[in-house]
Amino acid sequence: MSPESNNLEWRPNASFDNLRLRATILQKIRQFFFERKVLEVETPVLGKFTITDRHIASLTVPTTHHGDYFLQTSPEYAMKRLLSAGSGCIYQICKAFRAAEIGQRHNPEFTLLEWYRINFNHFQLMTEINDLITLILNTPPAEKITYAELFNQHFNFDIHHGLDGDLKNLILQAGWLNFTPDSLDRDTCLQLLMSHTIEPNLGHAAPLFVYDFPKSQAALARLNPTQPNVAERFELYIQGFEIANGFHELSDPQEQEQRFLQDQQQRHELGEPIPIIDPRLLAALKQGLPDCAGVALGIDRLIMLAAKESHINQVIAFNWQNS
Amino acid sequence: MSNISTNEFRSGVKVMLDNDPCNILENEFVKPGKGQAFNRVKLRSLKTGRVLERTFKSGDTLPAADVVDMEMQYLYNDGESWHFMNNETYEQYTANEIVMGEAKLWLKGQETCMITMYNGAPLTVMPPNQVILTVTETDPGLKGDTVSGSGKSATLETGAVVRVPLFVEQGELIKVDTRTGQYVSRVK
Numbered sequence: 001m002s003p004e005s006n007n008l009e010w011r012p013n014a015s016f017d018n019l020r021l022r023a024t025i026l027q028k029i030r031q032f033f034f035e036r037k038v039l040e041v042e043t044p045v046l047g048k049f050t051i052t053d054r055h056i057a058s059l060t061v062p063t064t065h066h067g068d069y070f071l072q073t074s075p076e077y078a079m080k081r082l083l084s085a086g087s088g089c090i091y092q093i094c095k096a097f098r099a100a101e102i103g104q105r106h107n108p109e110f111t112l113l114e115w116y117r118i119n120f121n122h123f124q125l126m127t128e129i130n131d132l133i134t135l136i137l138n139t140p141p142a143e144k145i146t147y148a149e150l151f152n153q154h155f156n157f158d159i160h161h162g163l164d165g166d167l168k169n170l171i172l173q174a175g176w177l178n179f180t181p182d183s184l185d186r187d188t189c190l191q192l193l194m195s196h197t198i199e200p201n202l203g204h205a206a207p208l209f210v211y212d213f214p215k216s217q218a219a220l221a222r223l224n225p226t227q228p229n230v231a232e233r234f235e236l237y238i239q240g241f242e243i244a245n246g247f248h249e250l251s252d253p254q255e256q257e258q259r260f261l262q263d264q265q266q267r268h269e270l271g272e273p274i275p276i277i278d279p280r281l282l283a284a285l286k287q288g289l290p291d292c293a294g295v296a297l298g299i300d301r302l303i304m305l306a307a308k309e310s311h312i313n314q315v316i317a318f319n320w321q322n323s
Numbered sequence: 324m325s326n327i328s329t330n331e332f333r334s335g336v337k338v339m340l341d342n343d344p345c346n347i348l349e350n351e352f353v354k355p356g357k358g359q360a361f362n363r364v365k366l367r368s369l370k371t372g373r374v375l376e377r378t379f380k381s382g383d384t385l386p387a388a389d390v391v392d393m394e395m396q397y398l399y400n401d402g403e404s405w406h407f408m409n410n411e412t413y414e415q416y417t418a419n420e421i422v423m424g425e426a427k428l429w430l431k432g433q434e435t436c437m438i439t440m441y442n443g444a445p446l447t448v449m450p451p452n453q454v455i456l457t458v459t460e461t462d463p464g465l466k467g468d469t470v471s472g473s474g475k476s477a478t479l480e481t482g483a484v485v486r487v488p489l490f491v492e493q494g495e496l497i498k499v500d501t502r503t504g505q506y507v508s509r510v511k
Contacts, residue, residue: 055359100381101360102330103352178377191358196378219357245356
């Protein structure tokens with residue numbers, strides 16, 4: 001044994017009170033879904049394919065006989081394969097991994113609650129999320145606002161018709177950017193204003209759902225049929241931070257493939273690694289994903305809120321650096 | 324000088340920002356689930372003391388600031404500059420009023436200070452956390468006055484003015500916390 005090992009950090013970085021709270025919350029979540037007859041499932045954490053999203057980086061695991069595998073950044077694709085195969089409503093509590101995401105609210109390994117409700121649209125799912133959040137955090141009923149209305153209220157800016165130049169001026173006026181916004185695309189500009197100026201104010205009186213994201217930030221949500229410049233995507237904000245992201249799920253395999261190809265193209269332009277599009281997900285979508293809404297909710301952040309902690313390290317036993 | 328990446332920005336790390344050395348105070352990782360990652364950083368300019376808020380793309384770098392902290396003894400003030408000595412090398416350095424900042428309120432001589440050196444000259448001076456100084460002027464405490472809960476003001480031998488309890492008298496020694504500028508106790 002080396003002499004330094006006595007001083008080596010080995011204790012948990014979270015208190016046992018918070019770890020007990022974590023266990024209680026997980027138990028409540030399982031009870032919630034049991035009562036609603038939503039089936040608990042498990043899908044691979046280590047998978048043959050990964051996502052193409054240009055802003056999410058996977059951790060790669062070399063295997064002895066089968067090439068590189070990927071730690072999953074979310075269980076979404078595997079769960080959609082279950083849904084397409086006829087599972088009915090399902091939920092999962094699992095570990096997910098995202099490379100290089102370390103901070104007050106980020107640990108590269110984290111716990112997600114993800115669930116899918118068949119024949120729900122995103123509004124019905126928001127109602128159910130509100131029920132779960134109320135049960136755990138005892139919060140007043142959640143409120144809703146569109147992405148466009150948020151920018152209208154905070155900056156008097158029209159997200160659909162406002163000029164890129166005006167958007168960049170808003171960022172320049174704020175004064176905190178340490179580089180020129182010239183190279184930033186429109187969505188990144190919107191996200192910067194969202195994270196720096198808007199988000200800290202959201203969800204203090206009551207949880208707040210932000211919905212109708214711009215089409216360009218649709219991710220895996222379907223577009224609104226009556227207003228095709230917005231996607232049926234939402235995020236939930238509580239006490240100034242984002243805790244969940246959900247969609248009325250896109251089920252059109254062609255459109256989905258187009259979006260994946262676009263991701264790959266953007267990654268190509270940025271000189272980033274280009275993952276293969278998950279062929280099993282596309283095959284499942286071609287078979288037919290039932291009309292459903294789904295959401296991913298950050299369990300660690302939920303526990304931070306319940307424990308009134310400001311750092312994710314206070315609610316996970318061993319963080320990335322202490323693993 | 325080496326470059327420091329945003330993922331190494333920690334409280335206390337010293338970097339060059341717009342050609343000025345700065346001390347990093349806070350570093351917050353900001354990343355929407357489906358968006359680009361940024362670091363929102365708070366820094367204190369070591370020259371002006373101002374707190375700056377800047378956002379960087381995650382992975383961007385800043386040059387490390389060539390600054391070093393040294394313990395030095397405060398010797399005397401010649402009316403314009405404050406003189407310090409490194410107790411190990413006996414080298415002497417002078418600091419002007421801007422570099423001294425608030426530190427000048429608490430030093431009378433002999434104190435050991437933490438001096439941040441930049442390009443071979445003092446950039447900031449940190450006095451000891453607590454100092455003991457003589458009260459040179461204060462109103463006599465009024466007997467039976469229990470209303471003025473906030474005490475009274477007292478001028479110390481260095482010229483600093485602090486709030487003290489009513490029982491503190493002229494000529495007494497008191498201990499003051501230099502970080503808050505608040506009275507701590509009487510010293511017998």
